[in-house]
Amino acid sequence: MANEPSWDEIFRPSGEPAGSDRTPTTPAPATGLPGVRADDPFAVAAAEARTQQPAAPASGTTETLTRRQLREQDEAGARRGGSGSTPPKQKRRGRTALVIVVVALLALVGGGAATAWILFEEQVREVMGWELPIDYVGDGNGVEVDVTISSGQIGSDIATTLYEAGVTMTYEAFYELLLGLDEQPVFIPGTYALEEQMSAQAALDALLDESNRKVNSAVIREGLTLSSYVELLSAGTGIPVEDFEAAVADYTSYGLPEDAVSLEGYLFPATYEFDPGVTAREIIQMLVNRTFESLDAAGVAPEDRNRVLTIASIIQREARIAEDFYKVSRVIQNRLAIPMLLEMDSTAQYGVDEQDSAFSTAEQLEAVNGYNTYKREGLPIGPIAGVGDLAIDAALHPVDGPWIFFVTVNLDTGETLFSETVDEHDRGVEQLKAWCRETDHPAC
Known part of the structure; x- marks a missing residue:
């Protein structure tokens, strides 16, 4: 396996052949790090990070381990209880330097600080000891999501439903919010129109708002x-x-x-x-x-x-x-x-x-x-x-x-005549016909 290129080789001006010597017009200050210029902060950070990595075990070969192999070796050492690994403070300093170098390089390439943070937020937070967020901020991203609450579901069930639907960032965000309430809310079963990436509080407010409940009626x-x-x-x-x-x-x-x-x-x-x-x-x-x-x-x-x-x-x-x-x-x-x-x-x-x-x-x-x-x-x-x-x-x-017959004589008012004999009934029928002649009712 070939040795990895040095930082000087990475930043060699375009067109200069590999291995060529360049003598600076003004000697760079010494850094104590072989082959590293003090006026190159990225090279200093990278070199410092490499000095904090554990040395490769003796194996009868002069092959240099890659950064990935060093990381895997470091993790393996941690699983064995830390034997052979660098002290925690030195390890954190080394990882910090590596993250800084990666993020700085990404920003220089053109992605910008925002892109660097989006891509490496979790790694940076881990190295710096910053806790990852568990909740979104705001009322959502505008993408509607239908969330159904079934009869008999409790707070933990609803917290799971919201998380799996992409409404809340984590299960804990909504569940811990419920635990902190003095009075537990009453959820009405049904399907609700929510949005992706809502804060737990915004999701709770939406579920308690009857206007967000989606229904079909007949x-x-x-x-x-x-x-x-x-x-x-x-x-x-x-x-x-x-x-x-x-x-x-x-x-x-x-x-x-x-x-x-x-x-x-x-x-x-x-x-x-x-x-x-x-x-x-x-x-x-x-x-x-x-x-x-x-x-x-x-x-x-x-x-x-x-x-x-x-x-x-x-x-x-x-x-x-x-x-x-x-x-x-x-x-x-x-x-x-x-x-x-x-x-x-x-x-x-x-x-x-x-x-x-x-x-x-x-x-x-x-x-x-x-x-x-x-x-x-x-x-x-x-x-x-x-x-x-x-x-x-x-x-x-x-x-x-005693009635045997009936006939409705006014279809608008519903007036109906009930009778006992055929003659009475026939007179009622004639009354209906007369009413129909005087009106334009569709049933006539």
Whole structure:
């Protein structure tokens, strides 16, 4: 292995051949270091550093060890308990000189002091005995990071999450901040918009600021069908419609009653907020569970869920005013008790996937399917729409009354006439037709 070049050779003027002698016009002051000029601070520092390195062991060869070999030998000596190594003070002086030389050379080459510090901060701090920082300063570098806090996580879990996401410099920065607080904060589960390289305090403040919590929302109202719910959920969450369609197609996997034929009526209408990353299947299960909660709270036995939701869905589609929900429920029960066909237009229209008209067509009324109660005896095979708590309560508690018929005569106000005879009902139908002629309502 060849000897390393001397510092004089490194700094030889361009074009001067190796080994050539140059005699300075003014003799350089003596330094006590062979071959080193006192007016060359980098050469002095490097030579001083080399004099502090341990001598190469006798091996029968005159080969000079490189700086890397000397460093490895020094580290090996330290692992053996320090035997054969230089005293700590001399070792630190030597390392200090080497770091100064490296950083100074880097600055001279053109990288500048800032580059030198960025590249060698850790080494310089180690040599100088300066502690490394554990925390960033400021509110972040502008690069957004989504951080999710799960239910049941404690401070140490959150500290780990922040560090692994690149928000905080170290785990200790956030965890030690929490330990120093007089009162521990309450973290609300969810996904939060933070930034990379935030101070621990800035990260804590951001997690406690509700405005940083990211949510996707969807408003699901009563009386809509499953296909409408799928579209609303997709629009509110950004999850493709196809994902929801696939999720609802597998309706038997959500714990529905054995007599359920689809998820229609089993997605509870409400305003929902969903954390980013939730799947279509998880959302559907959430809405199904919410329906079960309402049924359980109303005292509905699991085996009666499909029947109650079916009645409630007809009420939801037919009634306009809260008090009429209970009257429509009574009409259904009276007709079932006679027995006679329910003849609900909402079921005839649902059976052919057409809705929102005050009058059913002949085609709708004559269609034979599991929902058209103009042709089918008893209840439809399942719900025809999503239902709220009011409809569920009305299905369970119909008001007393003799009514067999009803018709809404004003679609704007929801005014509805309930009657016992066909003649009374026919007069109500004519009243609705007259109202439609005088208005431009889309349902007429």
